[in-house]
Amino acid sequence: MVATAVADGLFVMKGDQPHLIAARRKSDGRVRFPMPKGPEATLYEAVELPADGKLWSYTVQRFRPKTPPYIGADDDATFKPFALGYIEFPGQVIVEGRILTDDVASLHIGRPMRTVLEPFTTSTRGEVSNFAFIPAD
Amino acid sequence: MTEVHVIGAGIHPFGRHPDKTGLDQGVFAVREALADAGLAWEDIQFAFGGSSAAGAADAALPRLGLTGVQFINISNGCATGGSSLLSGYWAIKSGEFDVGVVMGFDKHPRGAFNADPEASGLQRWYGETGMMLTTQFFAMKIRRYMDLFGISNESLGRVAEKAFENASHTPHAWRREPVGLNTILGSQMLSDPLTKYMFCSPAEGGAALILASDKKMRELGLTGPRVRGAAVRTRVNGSFEVFSPSLDVERGPSPTQIASVAAYEMAGVGPSDIHVAQIQDTESGAEIMHMAENGFCKDGEQEQWLAEGRTKLTGALPMNTDGGCLACGEPVGASGLRQVYENVQQLRKRADGRQVENAHLAYSQVYGAPGLSAVAILEA
Numbered sequence: 001m002v003a004t005a006v007a008d009g010l011f012v013m014k015g016d017q018p019h020l021i022a023a024r025r026k027s028d029g030r031v032r033f034p035m036p037k038g039p040e041a042t043l044y045e046a047v048e049l050p051a052d053g054k055l056w057s058y059t060v061q062r063f064r065p066k067t068p069p070y071i072g073a074d075d076d077a078t079f080k081p082f083a084l085g086y087i088e089f090p091g092q093v094i095v096e097g098r099i100l101t102d103d104v105a106s107l108h109i110g111r112p113m114r115t116v117l118e119p120f121t122t123s124t125r126g127e128v129s130n131f132a133f134i135p136a137d
Numbered sequence: 138m139t140e141v142h143v144i145g146a147g148i149h150p151f152g153r154h155p156d157k158t159g160l161d162q163g164v165f166a167v168r169e170a171l172a173d174a175g176l177a178w179e180d181i182q183f184a185f186g187g188s189s190a191a192g193a194a195d196a197a198l199p200r201l202g203l204t205g206v207q208f209i210n211i212s213n214g215c216a217t218g219g220s221s222l223l224s225g226y227w228a229i230k231s232g233e234f235d236v237g238v239v240m241g242f243d244k245h246p247r248g249a250f251n252a253d254p255e256a257s258g259l260q261r262w263y264g265e266t267g268m269m270l271t272t273q274f275f276a277m278k279i280r281r282y283m284d285l286f287g288i289s290n291e292s293l294g295r296v297a298e299k300a301f302e303n304a305s306h307t308p309h310a311w312r313r314e315p316v317g318l319n320t321i322l323g324s325q326m327l328s329d330p331l332t333k334y335m336f337c338s339p340a341e342g343g344a345a346l347i348l349a350s351d352k353k354m355r356e357l358g359l360t361g362p363r364v365r366g367a368a369v370r371t372r373v374n375g376s377f378e379v380f381s382p383s384l385d386v387e388r389g390p391s392p393t394q395i396a397s398v399a400a401y402e403m404a405g406v407g408p409s410d411i412h413v414a415q416i417q418d419t420e421s422g423a424e425i426m427h428m429a430e431n432g433f434c435k436d437g438e439q440e441q442w443l444a445e446g447r448t449k450l451t452g453a454l455p456m457n458t459d460g461g462c463l464a465c466g467e468p469v470g471a472s473g474l475r476q477v478y479e480n481v482q483q484l485r486k487r488a489d490g491r492q493v494e495n496a497h498l499a500y501s502q503v504y505g506a507p508g509l510s511a512v513a514i515l516e517a
Contacts, residue, residue: 007262022383030374033383034260056384059276060329061267066251069264084273086384094384096268104329109284120266130266 003119003129010034011131018117018131020049022093031093049089052136055111056094058085060104073121087113087133098132112136141229142354144361145174145347146481151465152311154341159191162343163242164200170345178202183237185209185224187217189469191244217241218473219503219511223367225348235353239346243468245339257380257507274379276328279422286437288425290330294321295443296421297334297463304460306490311340312464335421340466344474362484362515366404370396372508379506393430393510400512408432412496413483415476417504418461431502455493473503477513484517
């Protein structure tokens with residue numbers, strides 16, 4: 001993936017496999033995503049999540065989100081609906097992200113999912129790479 | 138101990154009003170509430186008011202009268218109205234004041250709300266990639282709930298069907314044409330499993346209540362429902378809230394659950410004592426989940442309740458009797474006060490065409506981003 005990431009510090013590559021970088025609060029061990037920025041970050045330590053998790057809930061975004069804040073290069077006519085959901089990394093954290101699938105009806109809670117990167121074409125920064133999830137069964 | 142009563146209630150019909158500002162609608166509601174109580178603005182000792190997108194609420198002062206009254210602007214998301222009510226309740230309960238106004242109004246552009254990631258303490262990419270929509274949150278919360286507790290798409294449809302049916306009897310409602318179940322289920326899918334008719338829309342409107350101590354009420358020769366309980370609570374660890382890039386694996390209660398328990402405790406009553414309820418229904422799924430979060434039924438029982446029509450006007454526990462957010466729309470600053478306005482109408486036997494017989498205890502609950510809930514329990 002040659003494109004720059006949609007934001008710094010969201011994921012790290014292990015070979016071809018992206019891993020999300022979550023944050024564990026030092027005081028109580030709670031894990032969140034993403035790692036906070038600025039002074040808040042000193043209260044956390046980075047935690048690399050496994051590539052695989054399981055689907056916790058999901059939906060499909062069927063209309064183009066409003067701009068701002070959305071920066072997709074599409075418009076109302078060219079927007080393609082996308083699935084998204086929460087992926088549970090057991091014992092750690094549940095993370096929200098896009099889901100890449102042509103078969104929304106096949107999604108179900110508990111389905112194994114894997115972290116991937118996908119190109120995201122923006123109106124402001126050209127193509128960037130974003131994390132997403134694909135069914136892994 | 139001083140008791141707090143609602144001695145006047147006013148509303149500007151919800152909907153879209155191209156010729157009126159949000160402020161116009163808020164001022165209208167206050168004047169209606171004053172007229173309902175037979176009071177003048179000069180009688181008012183305090184005011185709490187809020188608007189999310191239509192300017193500062195205290196801009197109403199030059200129109201209502203520059204009497205020097207203390208006016209505090211409230212901003213608490215969708216729970217702004219509930220928060221204004223609670224503030225007014227405390228002002229009287231504390232003994233500082235005898236009579237005041239709580240009011241709210243709003244006027245939003247069409248379509249989903251624009252959200253600003255940084256204003257919510259989030260990183261920009263979250264909004265830039267199309268993840269920051271309230272509609273997605275509602276859809277994913279009900280999707281999981283449906284799978285865990287066996288709720289059907291038909292139940293989602295029945296909630297919306299009831300809303301439009303109730304609104305057909307409600308002068309202040311926006312969408313007053315009944316819509317059939319099949320039309321609702323077959324309408325455009327916006328965020329699976331929720332269709333167009335299952336979502337409320339941002340809208341316009343205003344609502345106001347006059348609150349008074351029991352002593353002041355008697356002096357004025359008035360009557361009005363008593364506020365038995367009122368509580369606002371925010372999210373705790375493990376609750377599932379709007380605009381959450383991640384969630385705790387260890388799940389916890391919702392702010393609605395804890396606000397509800399607090400209000401019941403204050404009121405000294407339980408869910409089975411309630412005769413009529415207005416609960417947050419920004420979409421069909423929210424009403425279903427809030428039925429359980431407010432203690433009216435157990436998780437999963439909604440399927441049977443809705444099939445039997447138990448929350449219809451003719452049912453055992455009518456809910457969202459004026460059509461709720463689904464049929465009234467959601468002007469954020471006014472929405473929570475609309476619920477209380479409707480309960481006041483029910484308790485005063487003024488809800489023509491939608492009156493719940495023998496309504497003596499009325500419950501309202503409004504939920505807002507980024508995770509707070511406000512509950513009020515009124516007694517006739």
